[in-house]
Amino acid sequence: MPLREIARDAILSWTPLAPLQAMVKRDVVGVNYHLVSAEPSPLVSPLFSFKTPAQFESDLHFLKSHYSMVGYADTAAQILGGRSILPSRAALLTFDDGFAECHTTVRPLLLKHKIPAVFFVITDALNNRFLPYRNRVALCLDRLRRATDDEFGGFASELKALAPQARSSREAAEKWVRSLTNRDTAVLDAIFRLLNIDPQAFLTVRKPFLSTDQILELVRDGFTIGAHSVTHTDFSLLDEPAIEREIVESCAVVCALTGASHAPFAFPFNGNSLKRLFLADVRKRNPHVGLYFDNCGFPLDHEWVVGRMTCDLPGGCSAGHSNLGRWLKRAYARGLVSQITRKQRP
Ligand SMILES: [Zn+2]
Structure with missing residues (x-):
């Protein structure tokens, strides 16, 4: 790790979360995961980290004690509908990629703790038809x-x-x-x-992705389903018409499946390469595309792009001890720097 990041983490480890929450004002902050599983997954583990159910439940306790956990409907009502309804220190829990564990492992824990969430699915992978x-x-x-x-x-x-x-x-x-x-x-x-x-x-044998039946059960539970593109292609390798197709078509599939009038969209990998003017234009021409969700912490951005911190790394996290504070402080630090430099995305 570069010396600058070591110094940043050392300072942050002594900084309480509350002042950072107060200084980096956002309508809502996103806390994002991909896989929560008791076992390594061959589709994830060789490349990415994941948390066990016990580690994840420690994170839920942390979130409940430091945030007001809100759902997508209230978030959209405030940001898109102009209603001032979100509490202070609002956080929204999200899951990318639509693994079956969202239903089998995450769902029971969220129902137990009464925490809302958005599950972003890759629409071609629904019912295990396609492997990104x-x-x-x-x-x-x-x-x-x-x-x-x-x-x-x-x-x-x-x-x-x-x-x-x-x-x-x-x-x-x-x-x-x-x-x-x-x-x-x-x-x-x-x-x-x-x-x-x-x-x-x-x-066919392992069924690693959500089925439409599982998704409909999540909807009946009150959770929100969002789109995470059609094929989970790296958007930095696509031109704008192809990116627009991935956004518009996947949101349309989710709306048709869930009956929602609009679906939130989470960028595959991250939205660093995406011009905000282009994203605004896509939403304007396609009202079924809801709020966008990025994956790079809480930098200054348009209010219709919700910043999220990915919290899959399990280091220092165990049953009864969450490591979320470390990741969220990093996200706030980035937000603070962008606020001070007024560096908003074009
Ligand atoms: Zn993804």
Whole structure:
């Protein structure tokens, strides 16, 4: 970690949360997760962190004692409808990617603690019809890590046409697989064949994503379903018409499924590359697109882009001890810097 970040974290560790909440005024702050699971997932664990149910429940206790937990309807009523109804220190809990654990693991804990939430789903992955490319990469990495030396030797010898530089070691092969993007679909398919992975069979057997039945049950519980794009492509690699299609079509699918008049949209990965004027225009022409949700802390932004902090990293978190304070303070620190420099997104 760079020295500047070490110094920042040292200062923040001695700073209480309350003054940061008071200085960085936002209608609402977002607290975001992807996976809460008792077991590692081959679609997530090789690339990303996750929290266990006990760690997550510690976070819920932390949130209840430091924030007023609000739902999407009140958030939209204030930001889009101009009604002043949100309490001070409002926070909104969200989950990206639409893993089945949102229903099996997260839902019972949220019902127990009476906490509202938004679940952002990748619409092509609903009912396990499609595996987004980042999860394809994770699945390949998981299989590579579990391969015996003989299996890896066979895989490496087949790599000469695809990536000669990746043949030298497991580390080199993993680094290459990790670098693949959504433009490398054919390469990923070739790796699947070499590693004897059938992604469709994996989806059919493991059912890692939410089904429409599970989603409708979440809606009946009072939770909000949002859109997280059609295919979870990296938006920085797409042109604006393609980005607009991903936003507009996924929100339309969610509205048709849930009966909502508009659906919130969470950017895949983050919205750093997205011009706010373009996003405003998309919303203006498509009233079924609700509030946007970003993933980069709480920087100064338009009020219709809700800042969120991703809190999946479990370091220092255990049953009975949340680590949320550390991540949220970092998000406020970024917000404070952007407030002082008046650096708002174009
Ligand atoms: Zn995502």
